Amino acid sequence: MERISNRSLRCHCLFASSPARSLAVCLALCLCASPARAETNSGGKLKTAAFDFVNQEYGDILYALSLWSGFTLTADDTVNGRATFRYRGAEFREAFSLFLKTENLYAQESGGAWTVSRMSLSRTDGGSEANGGSSSASGGDKDAECEWVLDASGVSAEKMLERISRESGRTIVWEVLPNRLLSIHARTQSVDELAALVIKPFPGWAAFDDGSALHIKQASLGEANPARESASGLYIEKKGSLYSVDIRQARLGEAVDRLSREEGNACVSLLKSDPMIASLRVEDRSWDEVFTLVAEQAGAEWIERDGIRYILPASQDAQKKIREGGWDWRVYTLTNVRPSGAKNLLAARFPNLRCEAAGDGGVILLQGESSALEEGERYLELVDRSQRSSLVVLKYISAEELFKSLPPSVKKEDLTDTGTGKSVFFTGPEGLKKTFLAELAEIDRPKTRLRYDLLIMQFESSSAVSWGTSAEMARMERGDASAVAGRFGNLLGLNFDVITLFGYTFSARLDAALSENRAKVYADTTLHGISGERVSFKNTTTYRYRDSNIDPETGKPMYSGVTREIVSGITVDISGWVSGDGMVTMTVAAAVSKRGADVASASSNPPPTSERNVTTKVNAADGEPVILSGLRQDDRNEGTAGVPIVSKIPILGSLLSQREKKREKTEMVMYIVPHVCAEDSEDDGEEGARELAATAYERIVAPRLVEAAYGRAER
Template sequence: MKKMFLSAVFAFCTVIGFCQQRLDGFEFLNRDIDEILYTVSLYRGVAIVGDDTISGKATFRFAGQDFDSAFESFLSSQRLYVQKTDDVWTVSRVKFSPREDGVIFLDASDVRPAVLVEKISREFGTEITYDALGEIPVSLHTGGSSAGDFVKSVVRVLGKEYSMEDNAGRLRINRTVQERNSYSTSREKIQVRKDKENFSVDVQEASVGAVLEELFKSAGKEYIFAADTSAKIKRAMFSSRSFDETASLVCAGGGLELLCVDGIFYVVSSGRSGTSLEDSGKVWKKHGISYCSAQKAMSLVESRFGRQTCISLEDENAFLCFAKEDSQNQIADFIKSFDVEKESHVVRLKYIRTDDFMQRLPPGVQASQITRGTQDNVFFFSGNEAQFASLEEHLKEIDCPVRRLRYDLLVIQYQSTEGFDWDSSLSVRRLKLGDMTDGSVALGSVLDFNLDVVTAFGLKFASSLQTAMNENRAQVFADTTLHGVSGGTINFSNTNTYRYRDNNVNPETGVPIYSGVTREIVSGLKIDVTGWVSGDGMITSKVTASVSRQGADLSSRTGNPPPTSEKIITTEVLGKSGEPIILTGLVQNEESVVEQRTPGLSKIPVLGWMFKARESSKEKTELVIYLVPHWDREDETETSEKEEDFYEHIYSTLVEASNE
């Protein structure tokens, strides 16, 4: 696929350059000849094709602007010929050129004998049959007047083993060398000895076919020669080799390969040019993997033995390796050393998830040792007992419950106005013993708060707050308890939402025109608390409080949204559990005007002031936020013994005394 893509890109770029109607030259680097022909055909505008003799790659450079000269130079450098017609140019390695004297001249360059004979048969319309002619390309440049003349020339090129027979115009090329006897020479020596499962070979001046015949007979194997085996082995001697390795070495001497199909060995031509000697003695062997992946095993094998020719078999969790027999045995032993069953332990987390654990792996634990389970709190650990014991010790510190936090929240709105009220009161009773040293405090709704005001701020503060509430100088804006975890953010909001529609004022009439878009203004109290518990039990609290207020709605008259005001406080404090946090400064000032009029008379200029009463007042409101953080621990009670004694003392001194 990659090759096809690059070829298409190359052809496209070439055509783009040609479309500019200017030829600066050709440059082809190691390209298929078919691709080169296709590329130049796009420029020339005529179909240029290669016949069955065209194959291989070529490199060609030409600097010039004449296409015909460049094309002829390319054909000459590659020993090719072209036959031109109006529609198609056919490029071939074979060319028949008739002359005026009736002689036909044949040019053939690097053509297999069988293909050349077929070309002669087609050119003259003569039936030509032949024995195996070999695969070595031949070149022939000769003249003649009949098919027989050219076939004789081909036979002369092939050698003395071949001869031509003419039977009433039907030509046949016979191979005169007998299959077995032709192997024998005066210096031929073939010795094949079998020792149990191994073989020893001593060969001198013998053909590959003769040696293979002796080897197959000694091993009792069935075989078929599907290629020319007449190649000579000058000298070969090796011993104690397996049958596969021995046969592979002999085949490599003749450029052949050995294939086994259904127990029958086929001797065929080698399809890997230049690698048969390097791969001699190598065999394919399958290695099965039991406890790890085939890809990992192949990677380890290449790291240990260098680059190997391996093919992964994913469906079987195995791989094929192409190596010599002794290397195959070493690879098999190496696989046994790491392909062993690993100890696996099931770990069930109590308080955290597997994802949380993977983000904070303890020292000595690798992510590859963790396999997730079907549940979020279960995973499998692969390792020995010592590693698992170390993991369990680390889990005691990691798999812990998240520290819980609780905030007692009390928001009081204090009000003060510029005014003064005076009341007189008088009460008379008999003096009692202890009047001079006795004190009393009246606590009502303060004791009903979620926040323990008496414990957090003391009796004096609780009494002052109760008095302010009784006199309507203080109102409870919020009284609740917020729960969260260490590191998390708690949000509290007590707001009002005002919705209005956008409008545009008509410049001609001055009448507002609503656009249909609805917007919101949110006003009120918002509190965000982020708490964190340190190792010594201290609580760090980051508090952000904002108070916003919406003004009068004037959108129907002015076309603008109502005004808003906002005040924000952000602080970060550190304290122990139970120590209160007080946020102040959220002050709002309001001014109100009350005007009373006498109907009719109050509208008289100047004189109307005598019939009006105007009173203005200023009101100041302040929101005070009281927060008391608590760290909820299972091993400690919410109230200490000292606090319980204090509550008991309050109850006995205040409640029981009032009953008397």
């Protein structure tokens, strides 16, 4: 780029998202009074200009810069779209270079005019640079002192090939290429290499030199996919070295398998389906003749490489491609990787290379040009490396649980279940194994154990019941031990520690209710479980009744043989989960069912039943009691008693009989205390047993007696 003299213009233009023609009009109005050359003020200093282009066409921006500088600025067909550009100054070189750098554009000067493009092609000869112009050198020859430099940003492949052909003089012929914009910055020693780099992003495209021109085209392979049909019979007889075959509605795979076993040859089918042979009958033919006829009858052909016969679809005409297209087959035996996995890797890495996996025997076939086959074989050598498998023993979780929540460092394909449920095989590098074991240590841990102290009470309330028992608090003396035991005698035999959890006042009232039969213990137990699992408690009674029908002739009940069951009692389900801070989240579902009075026992009809259910979800700390109440029921019973025979006499029977009405109000209350068992405590079992075995007297009364005796001894 030659040096440009400084030019300036006294103008300030702001261009927004207006039409392009208005931009040109504005520029003309701003510049009509100014000459093309920049002027200087009275002090001899350059005048400055200010440009603000907002979302304007490239052509309009170049036109404005051309009017300002006085140079001819044009753009080729690769430059299109809009741009935003702002400049303050008086140096054209600075403004023009800044605009090109910002928009990834290139400029070339020729005859005093500048052409702006999105690509630049230059040729260097022994250190000197020739920008543009043609070259008589052959595009396929390499010259150590000559280099072709291509810089393109957002240009289609066809425009780059057209520019390369025009500038280098190399004849390049191509088909319709994919319409994609590419960005390439390359430096090569030949035009052919440069053209090959341009089409490299397009899978399946290649450049071929026929001596007169460089041809760019796409190679494609078609495959047949015969429909599957049902299989039938097959007869093969061997007499010496000759074979007789009678095939009627048989599969090609069956025939090839039988012929291979008879002769002891290795055969591999590369067909995607197993075609049907409708009918074939030959006698006294050699094995090669029979094998060829069987393949042709099924619409296939075969080739032999390294003593192995490979069956291919006839529509591919593989032998013709081998003779005329310069393609060849190579057989590669894998030792550590499955052929199906290697095929997927090759298809993604080498799209021009045909790959067929010969079952699971470790054999894979490659077809293509010699250079592509060599690259494919080197790639397979890198892929086909041995990976050691190691046994990983699980301590606390099962293999099924591990597969449900895999660590992030491994995939399901890296692990194999041993079938025992307590171990897996890991396949992978040693570094990945160490990471997996470190993550597994956070997962393979024992689940937190939970203990639930459960007390279920039924309270009965009535207007005739009087709560007369009271409790008082005073300093304990030596003789008060028997008094405390007498006041809480009904509670000391409970497994549930009512006194410690709810205090003396509540315990005294509960003891009084138990003494007066106004409260009844339905359940007093301890349930053990693990975090995340459900524990159940069930205390029910089952009553069975036989269904009966009334005989229409006699009017007496007649049993039908059907037995019905009525379940009465209580069931409790608790699902607990321990959070990170030790809180216990419990889902409690309780149901209380009760059988009514058997008023129709003579006819064996089932009595009425009632059921009360409650389901809740609560949070509690370790050792914090949870109370569930509200399961209330109001029962009313009426009965009549009197003198036999006399009670049935009108008026007199009413005077001599007795009627009784009874109303019972009951409420079921559940007390649940969750306990989190420590995982790392070896003495947790013994300590828990001692805690459960301790009575209220040992926990409450005895320490106070010792304290009182010690105080008197000091005095």
